[in-house]
Amino acid sequence: MDFNDMKALAFEIKSLHDKAEIYSKNNEYVYTDVYKTWIKEYNNLLDKYNALTSLSLTHMSYNIHDLSSTQKTVRSATVEFFLNTLSSLIGKIESDIETYRLKMAEEKIAPHQMRKCFKLGIDGCPINPQYHRNKIFIAMPFSSEYLDSYNYGIVPALNALGYEYYKADNEITNKDIMCKICQQIQACKMAIINISGLNPNVMLEQGLAYGLGKPVIIIKDKSTNATSDLGSIEYIEYSHAGDLREKLLKALDK
Missing domain, CATH: 3.40.50.450 (Rossmann fold)
Structure with a gap:
């Protein structure tokens, strides 16, 4: 996993989330064509995530039940689900980033040393004592x-x-x-x-x-x-x- 690529991906997904959230708040309806572009963007970002993590998370799709009776707009519950899915993925990526950061910090800390300084609250010992x-x-x-x-x-x-x-x-x-x-x-x-x-x-x-x-x-x-x-x-x-x-x-x- 590339640390910088994951951070960049998290930023892209947050941008999509914010764009969708602002649009849905400022418009009475979310049109189906707009929602389709969101789905496409999300799936493209999901492909990046799967490539970085070697996972196979499933693409998002929609069906007739996600749309209004006219099929021109998207139900509000569908939009809410979409935003929640984005938030969940953002949270997962942030957790992956933190886990990776801690792993890298652990690998730099010699086995005989403190994993975390109890006085300064930082990873490792700033004095770096020799064994x-x-x-x-x-x-x-x-x-x-x-x-x-x-x-x-x-x-x-x-x-x-x-x-x-x-x-x-x-x-x-x-x-x-x-x-x-x-x-x-x-x-x-x-x-x-x-x-x-x-x-x-x-x-x-x-x-x-x-x-x-x-x-x-x-x-x-x-x-x-x-x-x-x-x-x-x-x-x-x-x-x-x-x-x-x-x-x-x-x-x-x-």
Whole structure:
């Protein structure tokens, strides 16, 4: 399907619709000869549509029941049907155009990236982050309470297995914080999410990771009760940093 040809066709059909609508409103009767020219124009446009889409929509025709008793004019119900048929075809073409546009946009978006920016509402990610197959995104509360789990649990496990990793507060930039986080989740192979304390920001990052189709390892300390929504999802529960390190090594080594 040619995008520009479809747009041009939609314009032609709208022009026919507007012409027929204006004529029928400004004249007491629609004469049969006039209606015949409309039918011919419509069928010509339908042939173009069928050629562009490889469909075989049936031509429009008329019979004696569509005409008045004198057969010189067309019944008002027939004119209304004609206009509605044009409107339906216009709607179908506009839907085809939008479907094609979205398909083309999807094909340009790398599989690891956002299909649509949740902040700007545009297709894809304007930052266009590159994928790093050996990099892991780490989400956890920005609190000293959990530093040991990071420094002596997560980091040693990742270093031992040769992974790169990213934690948002380890990088100081002037970027919007959510854009920075979203960019890094897109770029990473997988995510480790520490839901200890049930921090809402961490939960959002977890949702982004799942939405982007990233493998996710959820971890939490023993003092945090998992929410009911996570009840059926496997997670790692740890009692101290050393315990977390050993459990992460086993999980990541799989």
